Amino acid sequence: MPEPYSERVMDHFKNPRNVGEIENPDGVGKIGNPVCGDIMEMYIKVKDNVIVDAKFKTFGCGAAIATSSMITEMVKGKTIEDALKISNKAVAEALGGLPPVKMHCSVLGEDALKSAINDYLIKKTGKGLPGWKPRSEEGHHGKH
Amino acid sequence: MKKIYMDYAATTPTHPDVLAAMQPYFCEKFGNPSSVHSFGRETRAAVENARKQVADLIGAKLKEIVFTSSGTEANNFAIEGIAFANEKVGNHIITSKIEHHAILEPCEFLESKGFKITYLPVDKYGLVDPKEVERAITDKTILVSIMQANNEIGTIEPIEEISKVIKEAASKLGHKVYFHTDAVQTVGQIEVNVDKLGVDLLSMSAHKFYGPKGVGALYIRSGTRIVPFIRGGAQENHRRASTENVVGIVGMGVAAELASKELDSREKELIRLRDKLIKGLLAKIPQTSLNGHPTKRLPKNVNISVKYIEGESMLLNLDFEGIAASTGSACTSGSLEPSHVLMALGLSHEGAHGSIRFSLGRLNTEEDVEKVLEVFPKIVEKLRSMSPLYKGKEEA
Ligand SMILES: Cc1ncc(COP(=O)(O)O)c(C=O)c1O
Ligand code: FES
Numbered sequence: 135m136p137e138p139y140s141e142r143v144m145d146h147f148k149n150p151r152n153v154g155e156i157e158n159p160d161g162v163g164k165i166g167n168p169v170c171g172d173i174m175e176m177y178i179k180v181k182d183n184v185i186v187d188a189k190f191k192t193f194g195c196g197a198a199i200a201t202s203s204m205i206t207e208m209v210k211g212k213t214i215e216d217a218l219k220i221s222n223k224a225v226a227e228a229l230g231g232l233p234p235v236k237m238h239c240s241v242l243g244e245d246a247l248k249s250a251i252n253d254y255l256i257k258k259t260g261k262g263l264p265g266w267k268p269r270s271e272e273g274h275h276g277k278h
Numbered sequence: 279m280k281k282i283y284m285d286y287a288a289t290t291p292t293h294p295d296v297l298a299a300m301q302p303y304f305c306e307k308f309g310n311p312s313s314v315h316s317f318g319r320e321t322r323a324a325v326e327n328a329r330k331q332v333a334d335l336i337g338a339k340l341k342e343i344v345f346t347s348s349g350t351e352a353n354n355f356a357i358e359g360i361a362f363a364n365e366k367v368g369n370h371i372i373t374s375k376i377e378h379h380a381i382l383e384p385c386e387f388l389e390s391k392g393f394k395i396t397y398l399p400v401d402k403y404g405l406v407d408p409k410e411v412e413r414a415i416t417d418k419t420i421l422v423s424i425m426q427a428n429n430e431i432g433t434i435e436p437i438e439e440i441s442k443v444i445k446e447a448a449s450k451l452g453h454k455v456y457f458h459t460d461a462v463q464t465v466g467q468i469e470v471n472v473d474k475l476g477v478d479l480l481s482m483s484a485h486k487f488y489g490p491k492g493v494g495a496l497y498i499r500s501g502t503r504i505v506p507f508i509r510g511g512a513q514e515n516h517r518r519a520s521t522e523n524v525v526g527i528v529g530m531g532v533a534a535e536l537a538s539k540e541l542d543s544r545e546k547e548l549i550r551l552r553d554k555l556i557k558g559l560l561a562k563i564p565q566t567s568l569n570g571h572p573t574k575r576l577p578k579n580v581n582i583s584v585k586y587i588e589g590e591s592m593l594l595n596l597d598f599e600g601i602a603a604s605t606g607s608a609c610t611s612g613s614l615e616p617s618h619v620l621m622a623l624g625l626s627h628e629g630a631h632g633s634i635r636f637s638l639g640r641l642n643t644e645e646d647v648e649k650v651l652e653v654f655p656k657i658v659e660k661l662r663s664m665s666p667l668y669k670g671k672e673e674a
Contacts, residue, residue: 147594153664164666171616171627172588175666191666193628195590199664 139196140230146200151207152189160257163249167242167270172198176206176246180254185209185217190246197236201243204229214251218263220244241270281600282646286486286578286639287429287463288604292529293488293640299532300490303525311522312513321524328531332495335534336461336480337471344496344517345527349462349483352496353380355507355518356458356479360421361388363503367453368418372396374406374435375622376428381460382618385423394418400622403571404433408443415447415455425460426470426480430619430635431570432579434468435459441476456502462486462494463576466537468545478502484526488640489533493526548577548638551647555580555636558651563658569620569633580636583620583629586668587661592634595657601650604635628667
């Protein structure tokens with residue numbers, strides 16, 4: 135049986151922040167989870183190396199939606215370098231923890247953000263994040 | 279806020295009359311039914327009375343009913359008990375891809391012990407084709423197990439036809455091919471008669487028809503070769519050891535009696551509410567589809583796929599409104615895999631993930647259905663507006 139979600143997860147799920155798309159975004163990330171089939175899209179607006187806006191769209195479970203909401207809150211105002219330091223664990227912690235079977239949903243969030251930054255860097259410098267590839271596509275979890 | 283429970287396929291509230299009948303068996307009438315003294319004789323009589331109530335509900339004889347701890351145990355008992363008692367005759371078992379895990383996992387276990395299992399496919403409505411059963415039978419086949427109705431999508435299987443096919447094949451083979459059905463979702467809810475169905479074994483569970491949790495029964499036709507699943511005592515005619523769960527068994531008996539009295543009226547009312555809910559949901563929400571068969575369907579079951587959104591997020595939003603539903607089977611909600619039942623119907627990963635089941639029962643009213651029809655379309659709209667797969671109404 136799955137563990138119940140924390141209050142903060144429920145809050146972000148019930149009232150998700152930053153839902154939607156950004157017109158003319160500076161970076162877009164699209165990530166799908168091959169196991170559960172969930173999909174996340176992230177849009178970022180960058181000014182002087184700082185992420186000034188972030189929005190998302192998610193097809194997924196409660197944890198996936200809460201993670202998207204939380205991570206878009208966390209990146210706003212951060213430099214690209216600092217945004218890249220946000221790990222899925224940090225997002226999960228900010229949400230007051232996630233049930234173990236739902237940790238991979240936070241990986242989806244981290245991946246979507248990195249994918250958006252990668253897209254931004256490619257557009258800007260012609261080169262993406264060195265050696266980066268989505269963790270959620272490694273298939274590091276199975277049936278629980 | 280009035281809470282609305284629409285998850286009767288997961289479990290039902292114990293009927294007040296059932297509870298009242300159980301109560302004396304905790305403190306006053308507590309004897310062990312195997313004891314010879316008056317305390318024991320009193321509870322022995324109660325257990326035998328319950329056996330009669332359960333037997334009457336399904337048209338069985340008294341000695342053909344063995345009480346178990348659950349539907350799950352009844353299923354394990356049937357599959358493994360028949361397999362190990364008849365392995366000299368053959369090692370082949372036929373079942374379907376949409377069975378409950380309480381059938382599938384014992385079958386997988388038997389595979390590891392050298393048995394061969396055929397998992398029959400189903401059509402897009404979830405129906406098993408009796409012809410496929412016929413084709414699958416070999417001279418090694420000892421058991422066929424097909425559920426009477428599926429817990430997730432509510433499809434009612436053609437058990438009588440399958441029974442005929444098995445009997446014909448068995449007479450040609452010259453050995454018995456046992457036929458078991460998991461009737462956990464049907465007993466006490468639609469008419470179930472073991473002779474009409476033509477089954478040798480049938481599993482039931484009290485908590486699905488307003489009895490208590492943790493008690494079930496296996497019907498075993500006279501003359502069936504079966505070995506016990508639980509060993510260690512002579513109870514239940516040497517078929518199921520352990521001191522009887524007297525309280526639970528009494529409850530199951532009364533629930534069975536109530537069900538046989540109220541079956542027709544419960545069924546009619548549920549079908550009316552079910553069809554209103556299905557029609558309303560499909561009409562109010564674009565790009566939804568019904569899972570399961572439109573008419574060969576449990577009176578309580580509504581299962582739909584809602585395109586572009588995911589089941590758990592629907593469930594949580596309904597819960598905020600006090601409405602309890604389910605995505606597929608509650609037992610698998612700890613897993614991330616889409617429902618094996620919906621996948622067997624040929625649904626896409628997304629379609630399977632975007633499914634929701636409302637299952638109705640005794641205490642649901644017209645207003646409950648109306649409330650769901652009012653609330654759920656808004657939830658779908660909210661979730662679709664967040665979905666990267668949904669490109670807006672114009673495409674609908
Ligand atoms: C079809 C089916 N078989 C078996 C079971 C298991 O029954 P129980 O909960 O009594 O173990 C259930 C319900 O969970 C069911 O729906
Ligand atoms: S279960 Fe797939 S993202 Fe949560």
